[in-house]
Every structure is written in structure tokens, then in C-alpha cells.
Amino acid sequence: MTERENKVQASATPAGEPRRLQLVKASQLPIVRLSQVEKRYGKGEGSVQALRSIDLQVERGEFVALVGQSGSGKSTLLNLIGGIDQPSAGAVHFLGQDLADLGDRDLAQLRAREIGFIFQFFNLLPVLSVFDNVYYPLMLNGYRKEQARRQVLQALERVGLQQHALRRPVELSGGQQQRVAIARALVKKPALVIADEPTGNLDSETGRSVLELMQEINRENGTTFIISTHSDAVRDVAGRVVRIADGSIQHD
Numbered sequence: 001m002t003e004r005e006n007k008v009q010a011s012a013t014p015a016g017e018p019r020r021l022q023l024v025k026a027s028q029l030p031i032v033r034l035s036q037v038e039k040r041y042g043k044g045e046g047s048v049q050a051l052r053s054i055d056l057q058v059e060r061g062e063f064v065a066l067v068g069q070s071g072s073g074k075s076t077l078l079n080l081i082g083g084i085d086q087p088s089a090g091a092v093h094f095l096g097q098d099l100a101d102l103g104d105r106d107l108a109q110l111r112a113r114e115i116g117f118i119f120q121f122f123n124l125l126p127v128l129s130v131f132d133n134v135y136y137p138l139m140l141n142g143y144r145k146e147q148a149r150r151q152v153l154q155a156l157e158r159v160g161l162q163q164h165a166l167r168r169p170v171e172l173s174g175g176q177q178q179r180v181a182i183a184r185a186l187v188k189k190p191a192l193v194i195a196d197e198p199t200g201n202l203d204s205e206t207g208r209s210v211l212e213l214m215q216e217i218n219r220e221n222g223t224t225f226i227i228s229t230h231s232d233a234v235r236d237v238a239g240r241v242v243r244i245a246d247g248s249i250q251h252d
């Protein structure tokens, strides 16, 4: 099957789950493939070449860490992989689908269903309880209440926070807040989790435990992770370390 034949289609799914945008027979395809990707911010003299000639393929089930100095292009790369931004040249394929061929609605749907995002500053909604923060993406995806409730409790249990379900984020430590964000990213059972400096706002010990939790989830569920981090613990948890310098891949 060629990538072009691997069209995005909507199809029915088992009990409780909404109709899902499905990538047909995509299981053997790489999760993401970047080919000769360039990213330039701005035009003319003041423009910045943030990424150059990036070729990168990530297979299902990998745990990939992006490392590199500040300004090297890690966040830019993650944003292109997650369909948050578009390359200036080259192509980004997600499970065989060229993201440039998707309209805004399909792209938003693919992001909402298949990609979980984790950020440095957790980005939890402060007025919502822990439970509702994790419930939110399922609500957006149109899950039925009972199914959603089950998945939220399962995700909170997985990150060890079921007993804090009714608290607000402000009543939790940084590490606990990041665990809520991990549960929120996982609750929809995405194919890929993207985490941009998930340890950046945590002390090193807490950062390590957050990385270890993500590694456990990667091993147990086969969820693919692509993370950027400055944490020294990354070498102990990542199956693959990709180093970026000045917008290019230096070492893979």
C-alpha cells in the first residue's frame, strides 16, 4: 500500500467511542516521517532558519528524546510533528498521511484524537478539578459519559492520582500537576505523545520520576513518545536520543 492510498477515513468504532478519524491499515507505517524538512520563521533579512534538511523517522512504540542547546530547534521540530505548525519546505507524514494534504478540520481532528501533548508548564485548566482536566479531551472528542468516566479513572490510576481527582491543580505539587497532564495526554489512547520539556519546571528528582513514568507507559501500552528535555535522566529512559544543533540533526 502506498502512502497516498492510505487515506484518512471516518469509520465506526466500538461501544461508547465516537466515530474516529482512522488511518486505514496504518499499523506497519512509521508514526512520523519527516523528509527534507526546513523551517524558516519570517521573511527576508530578519528571518531565522530554525530547521534545515531534517530527515527523521519514528516507529510505533519508540521512546525518542530530542536533546540540544536552547534555540537548537527542538520545540520547532515537535510543533511540526504535532501539526501545530507547517514546514517551509519538505514533508511531515503522520501514519502515512501527509499533514499538508489535510484540511484544517481533519488536521484538528487528527491532533485531538491521535496526539497527546505535554508541556513544560503543565497547561492545566485552573478552574477545573483534576478529574475534569483529564475528562476535557474526551468531552471534546464526543465520548459517551460512562466510557469517558472509566477512561479518566483508569488514566488517573495509572499516574497514581485517583485519590486527588477532586482537587484543583493549584492544590498539587509540580510533579503531581505534570502527572495530571500525562493522564490528560493518555486518556484518549493516542498513537503518539509529544512532550516539550516535560521536566523543565521540575526539580531533577521529580523530573526523573516523571520521565520514568512515561517510560513505563511506553513499555506497557506501546504508546510512542517523542520528548525534548534537558534532564540528565533522559539517557536512562530513552530508547533513542536524537541530538539537534543549530537546526540540524547531529547524532541519532
Ligand SMILES: Nc1ncnc2c1ncn2[C@@H]1O[C@H](COP(=O)(O)OP(=O)(O)OP(=O)(O)O)[C@@H](O)[C@H]1O
Pocket: 041, 042, 048, 049, 050, 068, 069, 070, 071, 072, 073, 074, 075, 076, 077
Ligand atoms: N515563533 C518564532 N518566530 C521567530 N523565531 C522563532 C520562533 N520560534 C522559534 N524561533 C527561533 O527558532 C530557533 C529554534 O527555536 P526553538 O524554540 O525551536 O528552540 P529550542 O531548541 O526549543 O530551545 P529551548 O531549549 O530554549 O526551548 C531559535 O533561533 C528561535 O529564536
Ligand SMILES: [Mg+2]
Pocket: 074, 075, 076, 196
Ligand atoms: Mg523549546
